Amino acid sequence: MDHQFTEDDRRFRQDVRAWLADNAPTEPRPDDGPAIRAFDLAWQKRQYAGGWAGVSWPSEYGGRGLSLIRQMIWFEECGRRGTPPLGSLSVALNHAGPTLIMLGTEAQKAFHLPRILRGEDVWCQGFSEPGAGSDLAGLRTRGVIDGDHLLVSGQKIWTSHAHLARFQELLVRTDPDAPRHAGLTWIICDMTAPGVTVRPIRTMVGSHHYCEVFYDNVRIPLTHVVGEVNGGWSVAMATLSFERGPGLITSQMALARQVADLIALAGGLPDPMGEGTMLQDDAVRGRLAQLNAEVAALRSMTRMAVSRGLRQAAPGAETSLPALYYAELAQRVQQAAIEVLGPAILEREGWSEAWTHEYLRAFMDTIAGGASEIRRNIIAERLLGLPR
Amino acid sequence: MDHQFTEDDRRFRQDVRAWLADNAPTEPRPDDGPAIRAFDLAWQKRQYAGGWAGVSWPSEYGGRGLSLIRQMIWFEECGRRGTPPLGSLSVALNHAGPTLIMLGTEAQKAFHLPRILRGEDVWCQGFSEPGAGSDLAGLRTRGVIDGDHLLVSGQKIWTSHAHLARFQELLVRTDPDAPRHAGLTWIICDMTAPGVTVRPIRTMVGSHHYCEVFYDNVRIPLTHVVGEVNGGWSVAMATLSFERGPGLITSQMALARQVADLIALAGGLPDPMGEGTMLQDDAVRGRLAQLNAEVAALRSMTRMAVSRGLRQAAPGAETSLPALYYAELAQRVQQAAIEVLGPAILEREGWSEAWTHEYLRAFMDTIAGGASEIRRNIIAERLLGLPR
């Protein structure tokens, strides 16, 4: 047990910090539309040019080939600096990339990994369907083998950034007669292929985050299958477990920053009920103290996860723990923000808009990537061994 | 909609209040053992002698034959005065009495109701078994018809006050071949009958509240069956619904008093962290304000239940709402008490002991009479119509 970093790791952190000081974007990230893609890819390109893309990705595909700890340090420093979120590159960097590294063919890796690291492609994840959300194995989008292609027809929904994406992790049913979890295939879909139609959906925040995607006899070469045909379930499970990996660190750091910002805000806001500031209200103070303890615990949980990751080939069910803790803590932080802001939470302009935006956005945290109810089932069944 | 009482009701309340001022016990209620029974029965006898026993019970059996509103007023004034809890008479007054009034034979009513009101008998409830707690319909204590008697063998557990009781509401399986909920019979068991053995169990509070009861070929006359042989499930459901009726008012009033006491206590306790009192801590103050709002809401919920009771022949699934709200609110009040008391919660002597005692006792509230999980199932399925 040791929380210190090696001398080399510390030097690495200093290097990261210095580079970010000079290179992190200072212009605000756009809120909606294709400008998001341009912004996110430009920032990724800059990282690649600086030699910081894919810290723990294999060097033969453009990564740095460094340890998980260095990857963590990179994300921590990004979080500390307040660099933009992974945003539309989250699927590429946190899901697709790690999945291909572990399970992709040589050709898939050679083609996609450098493109991802160089900031050329946005990816999206085609898992959920209108009838298959929490029950992912109930999906019905069909893939029929036709020579050396798969012919895909059906519909996906709640597909984040599909309207911005060039490629998609697409999960389809290739054997309708097999049991639910069997008969699925994970394939890379080119979103520009004929037959793909994307309809962006506006969210409760007011911007466009996710989409419906329709497939009308879309032809995808079988060489784009990752893993085996009909072996897609285990590939998808690997993909989802990566989602709960180091990518959480940027969210965790952002949350810690939010609590710090809230404390600073409360220290400056006059208390309409009393003489002092909001922070002088013991109830506000106690609540923010508690949230600070909890964001610290979340940070410790992600470091515990990295510590486990150093000994494991693939992430296990424990990765659901920090993911669930983060999601619910993020919502508790928003509750506290509302208590501090008071009526200002109603105003979507000026300094309060960022809080209102985040309040609304955080509703997604307990839904996307596995509803909290499903995450609790996973913890109970896979981690604790309770009967189904 | 009217929250006022009639002139007659108000006069009734004044009479109750005046009588309680002169007659409510001032000596402390004993904590354990047979002294509890003596105390509870003596207080009930005094009520009967004063003409206050069974306010809403039929007058032909010694009650006053008044409305549910008057019964509520009686309990409210008892709560306001801080009279002792129903204690060992709770089953007799809240479960057995109402069940007999609704479903008992003339002979059963004529024998038992006056005895209950006169303070002659303690009753207990023989429902739960080692293998049948939340799953009440899974009980296995057998009742075999032998001429004009039932021969009962088996075991009950968590039977409150069985060691003090003369009679028991006993639920047994009389048809082992019938489906789970059929084949049960509700019968009045004389606890002094040969073959009944009682083992008191100490609780986490440190005193004896409930017992194991063993039945070895206990002969009970069939005339003691309430309802029909093999019709015991519906009788038991009626019994349990009464549990959530006006008897809750005394608990609700006691809880309101606890919050008031806690506010007074916090107003006098110096804050070890600051200059003022604990009540000057906004966090403590805010929490107590919230609890006061919630005990007020609980009071309103019981009045809503009485309002429904005025229009219904038998209580419905809504009665689970105030019962569950009470149980969880009681535990929240204890949490707040611990925050106010600090280390004093560890001392089971002097002024803090009542709080420590109540903290431990309140663990029972979400278990006995239906665990919170089961109560939520009942609300979801019977009140909201969700599928089983």
Add this chain to the structure above:
Amino acid sequence: MDLLPDAEQEQIADSVAAFLRAQAPAARLLERDRPHASAERGLWPRYAALGWFGMGLAEDLGGVGYGPAEEALLYREIGRTLASPNILAARLAAEVAGRTGQPDVGQSLLAGDITAAVANPTGRCRLGPRCSGRFQVLDADPDGRVVAWNDDGVAVLQLNQFKIVRSIPSLDAGVSLAVGELEDATPSAWISAQEAPLPAFAMVMVAAMACGVAEAAAASALDYVKFRQQFGRPIGSFQAIKHHCANMALANEAAWAQTVMATLSLDDDTATRNFETAAAKFVSTEAANLCAALNVQLHGGLGYAAECDAHLYVKRARLLEQLGGARRAHRDKLMSFPMTA
């Protein structure tokens, strides 16, 4: 003592509900990015024709002569379909006008000829014969009245008395938001809380609206979980979902029961009235926030979409929570439970 509505009261609630479901269902707010003030405005003469603005006013003030009980039933329905909180402003302004010798103004308000808007203080404010502070005005109408209240009383003003009025995008797009400041402005009418307990009345009617929001969100969630299938069965058959629904029912029973008690306590002494109404505001806005959030959660990805009405309840619940001050503002009123008999 009977907290349930009688037959006449049930009929009032039913007819209000039927009108709002047909004319102003919650889903009307889905079609727009910013509210169509004119569409909402178009409903005012119809509200007036139904007697809503004067429902609880005495007949000598031009009202219908019902009391707070009937009005609580009205505002609960208003909450349920997310109808305008400004209905309450008009009702308050009408009473203030009537009581301050401005019967013509009162009559115009009751008839829906002029509107009134809620002005919610955003920080420390002073209301009285002179008014100061920063306010959020809901769906401000330059020709209408503006109504502000706090614990001291109710002031009726004109929009042009507010300085630096500007429109701001609103969390709850179902109402538009204009922010303005009063600097020592003289209201066209003012009634102190001692003269008439209108601030407590306003608080409990906000609570009633919150009950309506809570119940509508819970009903929406319940409908959905009975219908939505996953793993081959309705998700409402899963125990975690059942318990969420039970929690909503529990919160809503507490909220409505307490709101009724508070409504009926408006005639009681000041301490009782202040306690009961603050308790109602607290439990009902907690219920509204809980049910609205669970309704989003239970709808899953759909619940997060603007095209689903789930978010409308989330936003309205927050608006109502902030009207007249959130929980911190009423802490002191709740320190002593009078346990009325």
Add this chain to the structure above:
Amino acid sequence: MDLLPDAEQEQIADSVAAFLRAQAPAARLLERDRPHASAERGLWPRYAALGWFGMGLAEDLGGVGYGPAEEALLYREIGRTLASPNILAARLAAEVAGRTGQPDVGQSLLAGDITAAVANPTGRCRLGPRCSGRFQVLDADPDGRVVAWNDDGVAVLQLNQFKIVRSIPSLDAGVSLAVGELEDATPSAWISAQEAPLPAFAMVMVAAMACGVAEAAAASALDYVKFRQQFGRPIGSFQAIKHHCANMALANEAAWAQTVMATLSLDDDTATRNFETAAAKFVSTEAANLCAALNVQLHGGLGYAAECDAHLYVKRARLLEQLGGARRAHRDKLMSFPMTA
């Protein structure tokens, strides 16, 4: 950076766990109404023989020379079987004796020849070269030392320096409680927090004990729900029960991860150390209270019985929560998260 124990550390934890499971299982506390102080006392020479009191002390102080990491693993196991919190008192007293030039006393403490007891302040207290305040002494031994600490430092005293010492029935019957007062008493030894960060050390070891309590309670609940049948299947197959168990696992992961971070931060700067240890105390005692209460709830009627060990965890969790001050006491330390790298 590695928050998991290495092989040697795992071996230490395993051997401590094996010893405590055999010699001092939690269930030993079931057999008595009041604790058998002599039975607990009888274990001290064995703890000493295993090197527990000196595990983290430097070798020049007579210790084994391990560090806080190994000790956190030790105290977690101590918490798991509800072994005496006074082990921590002896360890603190031994370090104070060693650092203040009393090697003989230190040696006797390390050998278990004399015991030490925790003295927990119940209100405002002053600790330093002169000590005042009211204290709860755990399992007081007239021949042993008494150790009190607060944010200022650690004081070692004798029981006879406390005035009006009397025994009081304890919420946690696993330890006896004596209440006494100090009036300007001179401790036999005193070390300020500036000289050595022992108060932070004590806080994090209390947190480690709380982690042990939490994990033992959760494990007990998990075993029970896998075994207990209702409605024809193990109750652990019901989703509400599953989610309770998941909540325990979640709280415990947060508690232990943060306790490890806090343990390792003891060498960091003061602000970091104070923040991390206060956070560990908070999340670990929350976890202990949650798991202990859920363990009772999931055991149903049995959980409420004195003969079931579920209540033991409830009571120990509260004791640990109060040691060194509950959440309010550490609010200010938590206002700034240093985000150490």
